[in-house]
Amino acid sequence: MAFDQNDVPAFADIEDAADRVKGVAVETPLLRSDVLDERVGGRVFVKPECLQRTGSFKFRGAYNRISRLGEAELKRGVVAYSSGNHAQGVSAAARLMGSNATIIMPNDAPKAKVEGVHFWGGSVVFYDRATEIREEIAARIADDEGRTLVPPFENKYIIAGQGTLGRELMSQARGFGQEIDKIVCCAGGGGLIAGVGLAAKSMNSETEVWAAEPVDFDDMKLTFETGEHVVNKKLTGSICDAVITPTHGKLTWSLNKRQLSGGYAVTDEEVLDAMAFAWRHLKVVVEPGGAVALASILSGKADVKGRTACAVLSGGNVDPAMFARALERV
Amino acid sequence: MAFDQNDVPAFADIEDAADRVKGVAVETPLLRSDVLDERVGGRVFVKPECLQRTGSFKFRGAYNRISRLGEAELKRGVVAYSSGNHAQGVSAAARLMGSNATIIMPNDAPKAKVEGVHFWGGSVVFYDRATEIREEIAARIADDEGRTLVPPFENKYIIAGQGTLGRELMSQARGFGQEIDKIVCCAGGGGLIAGVGLAAKSMNSETEVWAAEPVDFDDMKLTFETGEHVVNKKLTGSICDAVITPTHGKLTWSLNKRQLSGGYAVTDEEVLDAMAFAWRHLKVVVEPGGAVALASILSGKADVKGRTACAVLSGGNVDPAMFARALERV
Numbered sequence: 001m002a003f004d005q006n007d008v009p010a011f012a013d014i015e016d017a018a019d020r021v022k023g024v025a026v027e028t029p030l031l032r033s034d035v036l037d038e039r040v041g042g043r044v045f046v047k048p049e050c051l052q053r054t055g056s057f058k059f060r061g062a063y064n065r066i067s068r069l070g071e072a073e074l075k076r077g078v079v080a081y082s083s084g085n086h087a088q089g090v091s092a093a094a095r096l097m098g099s100n101a102t103i104i105m106p107n108d109a110p111k112a113k114v115e116g117v118h119f120w121g122g123s124v125v126f127y128d129r130a131t132e133i134r135e136e137i138a139a140r141i142a143d144d145e146g147r148t149l150v151p152p153f154e155n156k157y158i159i160a161g162q163g164t165l166g167r168e169l170m171s172q173a174r175g176f177g178q179e180i181d182k183i184v185c186c187a188g189g190g191g192l193i194a195g196v197g198l199a200a201k202s203m204n205s206e207t208e209v210w211a212a213e214p215v216d217f218d219d220m221k222l223t224f225e226t227g228e229h230v231v232n233k234k235l236t237g238s239i240c241d242a243v244i245t246p247t248h249g250k251l252t253w254s255l256n257k258r259q260l261s262g263g264y265a266v267t268d269e270e271v272l273d274a275m276a277f278a279w280r281h282l283k284v285v286v287e288p289g290g291a292v293a294l295a296s297i298l299s300g301k302a303d304v305k306g307r308t309a310c311a312v313l314s315g316g317n318v319d320p321a322m323f324a325r326a327l328e329r330v
Numbered sequence: 331m332a333f334d335q336n337d338v339p340a341f342a343d344i345e346d347a348a349d350r351v352k353g354v355a356v357e358t359p360l361l362r363s364d365v366l367d368e369r370v371g372g373r374v375f376v377k378p379e380c381l382q383r384t385g386s387f388k389f390r391g392a393y394n395r396i397s398r399l400g401e402a403e404l405k406r407g408v409v410a411y412s413s414g415n416h417a418q419g420v421s422a423a424a425r426l427m428g429s430n431a432t433i434i435m436p437n438d439a440p441k442a443k444v445e446g447v448h449f450w451g452g453s454v455v456f457y458d459r460a461t462e463i464r465e466e467i468a469a470r471i472a473d474d475e476g477r478t479l480v481p482p483f484e485n486k487y488i489i490a491g492q493g494t495l496g497r498e499l500m501s502q503a504r505g506f507g508q509e510i511d512k513i514v515c516c517a518g519g520g521g522l523i524a525g526v527g528l529a530a531k532s533m534n535s536e537t538e539v540w541a542a543e544p545v546d547f548d549d550m551k552l553t554f555e556t557g558e559h560v561v562n563k564k565l566t567g568s569i570c571d572a573v574i575t576p577t578h579g580k581l582t583w584s585l586n587k588r589q590l591s592g593g594y595a596v597t598d599e600e601v602l603d604a605m606a607f608a609w610r611h612l613k614v615v616v617e618p619g620g621a622v623a624l625a626s627i628l629s630g631k632a633d634v635k636g637r638t639a640c641a642v643l644s645g646g647n648v649d650p651a652m653f654a655r656a657l658e659r660v
Contacts (some may be wrong), residue, residue: 023506029359031381034422035449050613051361092364112610119365176353279653280442283380283646285613316613320657323609327650327657 003251009156011202014163014195017064021164024096025060026052028165030172030310033281040297042304043178047169048284050316054116056242056290057165057192057314058082058089058152064161065150066093074099079147081105081127081134083241084113085289085315086152091122101150102141104134110241110287110319129235153191154249163195169310170203180207184264184293184302185312187211187220188243190252192314197259210302211256211263212292214238214271219247220256221263229253239268239322242289242315264296271295275326278313287318333484333581341532343490344497344525347394351494354426355390356382358495360502360640363611370627372634373508377499378614380646384446386572386620387495387522387644388412388419388482394491395480396423404429409477411435411464413571414443415619415645416482421452431480432471434464440571440617440649459565483521484579493525499640500533510537514594514623514632515642517541517550518573520582522644527589540632541586541593542622544568544601549577550586551593559583569598569652572619572645594626601625605656608643617648 028051036044049057066078074097080090081104094101101122105114106129117124125141127134142149151158166183173180183200185193190211197209211220217238222230231247238244248256266274271288274295278286286294293311296302302309358381366374379387396408404427410420411434424431431452435444436459447454455471457464472479481488496513503510513530515523520541527539541550547568552560561577568574578586596604601618604625608616616624623641626632632639 026359026361029356029381031356034383048613051359053364055613279615283378283385283615285609285615320660324654324657327654330650 007156007251008254009160009163009198011198013156013160014167014199017157017160018164018167020067021060021063021161024063027168028052030169031282035281040304042307042309044297044304045169045173045180045310046282046294046313047165047310048313049165050284050286050290050313054088054092055315055317056085056089057162058085059092060164061158061161061191062086062089062150063093063096065155065157066090066097066099068157069148073148076146076148077101078150079138079141080150080152081138082152084109085242085317087113087122088116088120088317090150091117091120094122095120102147104137110317112317112319116317153189154251159191159195159252161195162192163199165312166196166199167203170200173310178308179204180308180310182208182210182304182307182309183312184210184212184296184309186243186289186292186314187213187248188245190220190248190256194252194255196312198255201259208261209259210261212296213263213265214240214243214292215265215267217244218263218265221265223248223253224260224263240271240289240292242287243292264301266292266295266299266301270299272326272329274298275323276329279326280330284313285316285318286313287315288322290315337486337581338584339486339490339493339528341528343486344493344529347487347490348494348497350397351390351393351491354393357498358382360499361612365611370634372637372639374627374634375499375503375510375640376612376624376643377495377640378612378643379495380614380616380620380643384418384422385645385647386415386419387492388415389422390494391488391491391521392416392419392480393423395485395487396420396427396429398487399429399478403478406476406478407431408480409468409471410480410482411468412482414439415572415647417443417452418446418450418647420480421447421450424452425450432477434467440647442647442649446647483519484581489521489525489582489585491525492522493529495522495642496526496529497533500530503640508638509534510638510640512538512540512634512637512639513642514540514542514626514639516573516619516622516644517543517578518575520550520578520586524582524585526642528585531589538591539589540591542626543593543595544570544573544622545595545597547574548593548595551595553583554590554593570601570619570622572617573622594631596622596625596629596631600629602656602659604628605653606659609656610660614643615646615648616643617645618652620645
């Protein structure tokens with residue numbers, strides 16, 4: 001996808017998005033745990049976006065985008081492709097704006113995510129991750145029905161919306177008299193970490209931003225380390241459904257390449273342990289893809305000794321059977 | 331236990347307690363759920379004290395009490411009896427004040443609660459719920475070791491500390507432009523609901539306060555309805571370990587009798603369903619005793635149609651096996 005400098009969000013776009021989502025999105029709290037701090041030897045805040053409306057951060061960007069559509073566009077509706085969290089965020093934002101959404105979802109999407117779309121009145125079109133290209137299906141529906149495509153990450157307003165999360169966490173930490181010096185954030189398409197990083201770097205240029213990804217889906221980490229755009233070799237094979245995009249975006253990378261300090265890759269077992277830890281000590285429900293940042297810290301891969309860090313828990317939409325696997329590890 | 335009017339907390343004591351716990355206790359957020367509101371036909375906020383330090387509201391009262399002890403008293407330490415949440419609250423407050431705690435716990439207390447006490451450096455003395463009287467064991471240790479007893483509910487500072495939760499939820503709702511007109515809160519000894527009710531009634535005399543209790547342990551509901559002090563016939567037999575005291579206190583009742591609008595009694599099955607709902611739609615981890623208020627609302631026993639209500643989720647310290655039982659009901 002080509003883009004010019006006008007497509008790249010600035011901090012002012014995040015501030016504008018924050019005004020727009022105020023009172024509609026949840027200002028999720030900044031949590032901490034005495035057990036966590038003792039275990040890792042640092043001060044670690046967590047930003048639990050599982051508590052966000054629709055159970056993930058995706059609502060922020062979707063609402064920031066959809067609330068800017070004109071009356072005629074809202075009437076024709078929107079279309080999006082998503083493994084499930086963007087799906088719910090788009091469906092909810094569309095409903096709240098008096099519009100409606102059609103969502104292209106993989107046929108192996110967690111049941112909870114499909115039901116979430118239905119709750120908000122969204123229509124679901126399933127596709128096969130291995131044989132079909134979701135972007136093509138979405139483009140066809142957009143053409144046929146005049147729907148506006150709401151992309152999951154390659155859009156200025158989406159990135160700015162997700163960035164409101166970064167602005168919040170920096171401000172909330174300051175409210176506690178603390179300055180976050182290291183953020184660990186999951187990365188799939190890279191929209192969340194691009195927005196969070198933009199907010200963080202704008203508020204404190206010294207704050208480090210690190211990407212957390214599943215092993216074998218660590219295209220951002222590898223791109224950062226090699227300087228070459230890396231595409232994941234696999235399309236399936238991780239429990240972290242929310243963050244296993246084929247590769248990160250070009251627009252998001254234009255921000256991430258200058259904001260990142262590096263990346264971490266975590267295993268499914270480390271992710272399940274982090275979900276169990278969050279259940280036990282933070283009392284929040286985190287889905288596999290939402291737990292990769294915490295997993296990076298708990299596994300010791302992300303060193304936070306003596307640091308004031310923040311782990312973004314990006315979502316909590318998980319099926320009971322998967323959650324039971326985490327509970328077995330408590 | 332005898333008490334005079336000086337023992338009864340006033341709203342000023344809650345405001346004083348709020349100053350004292352500020353920055354030490356968590357200001358837990360006020361959450362809501364679109365699914366919940368749609369299901370019950372009202373606007374329901376939840377106050378998730380599972381996100382509180384030590385995983386339950388008990389830290390508020392314990393810290394408010396222990397932080398008022400003199401240097402010599404802190405040095406001699408404190409003693410408390412508790413099924414587990416007060417235990418952890420007292421242990422943490424003692425540790426943070428440079429003191430130490432001995433806790434009398436039933437030998438069937440959830441493992442997570444015993445481990446929580448140990449994390450904070452507390453010593454545990456186990457007793458048998460059926461054959462031993464915990465108050466006597468605590469009194470003996472207090473005498474022998476010069477420790478200060480920190481009672482679970484029959485104390486002005488404990489009640490005022492728990493009341494900070496009520497003050498917060500009323501203020502937070504106003505921050506959202508809403509006035510809470512009905513609070514549903516669990517009741518064991520009655521300290522939490524006494525403090526919450528005192529705060530709520532002081533801030534809005536029209537706000538109703540309703541007690542939620544497990545079936546067969548609904549001494550407060552029955553005392554309210556009959557006008558006679560009711561003692562539960564059973565000492566065991568509910569999954570709601572946190573709220574199955576033999577009966578509520580006299581000091582707490584002096585407040586509750588004038589603040590309550592009534593009570594609800596919920597079954598173990600309704601409690602497990604509420605835990606499952608909180609897991610799925612609120613993304614927070616609630617223990618059985620912490621879920622009785624939400625269970626009252628979800629079961630339809632507490633009518634919140636057209637109301638602006640608040641359910642207090644009092645804690646989240648639960649063992650994985652019990653939580654797995656709730657997950658099976660999702």
